[in-house]
Amino acid sequence: MxxxxxxxxxxxxxxxxxxxxxxxxxxxxxxxxxxxxxxxxxxxxxxGTVEAKPHGGGQKSKLNNEQLTMVELLVESDNDATLVELCERLEQKTQVKISRSTMGRVTQKLNLTRKKNIARKRKIYRTSTKTKSRVLDNHWLGKLRGLDIYR
Incomplete structure (x- = not known):
């Protein structure tokens, strides 16, 4: 606040x-x-002042710059690895144990993706304009018939 x-x-x-x-x-x-x-x-x-106190700071990051670059290398070497696997590999290499959620925040902070390119291409194919229009048509047909298929 x-x-x-x-x-x-x-x-x-x-x-x-x-x-x-x-x-x-x-x-x-x-x-x-x-x-x-x-x-x-x-x-x-x-x-004698009414000014607000300065912000107290926050929790310091568990990982330093060297360990962050290690996370980047781990993701680049195996982008199919789960967050738990990345945590285990990081612990083996640096002896720093972090949780799965921390690893998720770190990968987001570093803008690292763990998806393969094939998976991204499939997603683009599924969300093509033709598919969107079909979903939209089905939605409106359902509304006209009195059915809401997206409840």
Whole structure:
């Protein structure tokens, strides 16, 4: 969630300093929570500022650049391997164990595809304009007959 703007924070502080209502009334007036008003006042008293705290960061990646290039090589050498197999091979080569979901995120981040070219050609063939029009025709025929085949 994004932090509230400095402008809103300043408006809440000005209203509180001008004694325009209680903390609950200010929260309702500015459509914020009571705890936000309380923490804003506490922060202003202790630090003298109403600015939002900087983002705390996030979890660091388990894989460094060398290991990411190893993942690229593993996928290039065998693009038919499952994510679990890629995890096992990476662990054998680098002694770093990652989960299947982490491997999925890494392959997406690196824009790596694990599909063969033949599979992509089949998909293009199946989604040709002729096939699409047949599906569309069947859909509308079903609608005319009172049947919804896509429920």
């Amino acid at each position: 994004k932090p509230y703007s400095c402008d809103l924070r300043q408006k809440v502080m000005n209203a509180h300093n001008n004694k325009e209502g209680s903390q609950r009334q200010l929260a309702k007036r500015f459509s914020v929570s009571l705890s936000f008003v309380q923490s804003l006042l506490r922060r202003y008293r202790s630090n």
